[in-house]
Amino acid sequence: MLKSSVLVCCLALSAFAFTRGAYAMTPAGELIQNNATVSFDMNGATQTVQSNTVETRVAELVSFEVGVMTPMLGGAKAGAILTYMLDITNTGNGGECFVISQQSSANVAAPVELVAVHADSNGDDAFNAATDVVVGDGSCGPQIAPGQRVRFFALGRMPEDTSVSRAELALHIAPHDGGPGYGAVLPGAGDAGGDKVIGFNTDAGAARMWAQASRLVVSLVKSQLIYGRVQAIAVTGDVITYSLQFKAGGEGLVKGAVVSDPLPADLRYVPGTLNLDGVALSDGNDADGGQAGDDLVAVRLPDQVAPFEHTITFQAVVRPQSS
Structure with missing residues (x-):
């Protein structure tokens, strides 16, 4: 019973460190090689025997966080183009790119229409249509290294209906290859042929932002x-x-x-x-x-x-x- 409790405890602690401390993790796909030696005295002489080498391929953890920088925009006129900002941070241990798409919301009669997505090209966190690269509909954005944050700008069109007082832009963010649910392991699908571990759930990729009509x-x-x-x-x-x-x-x-x-x-x-x-x-x-x-x-x-x-x-x- 004691052995079982210790095992569960260790797994829980490992999972926490695996998802929260992603930026400090060993890179995905890295091959860890290890062997041991034994030294002993025989007939007055020290003898050393080396073990065989064991290898471990580090699995790729897919994990990320989304930060909404503009939860509400005010003074929006009917049909106006609004600029929303959100940050995606790669908390996994392998390079990832993400797809940003509009998600319909059943309780919003007149949603803000997603018309374009741009990725911040120079890291100044300010939108510039001339320099910030356009991410095509359904396309993958720029590759984000482990621990790196990239700001994205979602351009949305306010509904033309002048009776609308508030409108919502609901976005879904996911890695380019999607994947099964949290905790799933995909053998051989990670970097350098290692396994891929899904370390996020669907809630992590939801971003809801609003506009208050003028x-x-x-x-x-x-x-x-x-x-x-x-x-x-x-x-x-x-x-x-x-x-x-x-x-x-x-x-x-x-x-x-x-x-x-x-x-x-x-x-x-x-x-x-x-x-x-x-x-x-x-x-x-x-x-x-x-x-x-x-x-x-x-x-x-x-x-x-x-x-x-x-x-x-x-x-x-x-x-x-x-x-």
Whole structure:
């Protein structure tokens, strides 16, 4: 009974070290050779006898971890392309490549559609469509050495249905050759003809990420009055009063908004006429957020949570041809 308990204990400890300390394991396929010697004294002389050599081929352990770097993306608009990030770490002892595919989820009516997968090519952990290699649909990504981590970028399209408030991108990650369940041993299928041991289960390869739909609706409407009248015809010297109505409805934060209106060559800004919600702004680029010159009018707005609206007004004169 004691012998049996010790055996179970040793197997449990070995399994733990095998999966968690993969980066420190002996490389898959390595041949370990070992022999023993015995030394003894015979007739006053030391004698040595060497044993036969025994060989052990190190099995290939297939094990990995998936880390989701972007569990939730906010402010997603209908049909927009979103960039998700996930890290795959090879915790086995042999080089592996992995296939990333979309997994349908029964409880999600409108999932984010997987449109492309890129692998980080230079290790900067930032997505660059021009340099990060594309991993084809159903294809194996770059080879990942034992203990190495590689970041992948999954590009997904938000559903076109504007009534969707939240959408899910469910991904399945697996080694290129798949394999049976956890603990299975595949004789001769590992590196250098050794055995292959499956050290992961299906849960290890699941990555679920979400997108929160944007409820923010922004609009900008421009109108004009010529000497107080709504008309579209002006002559040289006429003063036109422009009105810019900026609205934000729904839910969300509008940050860093700048309303700018470049004036064509036939118009000249009338100094001192720039207003925000009826309050005069200076023409210089200073703390009040307003800036105006002959050919450009701009107003920098404070960060604000919707819903809100602002009205910007200013005047411009129709230039004579000689001015």
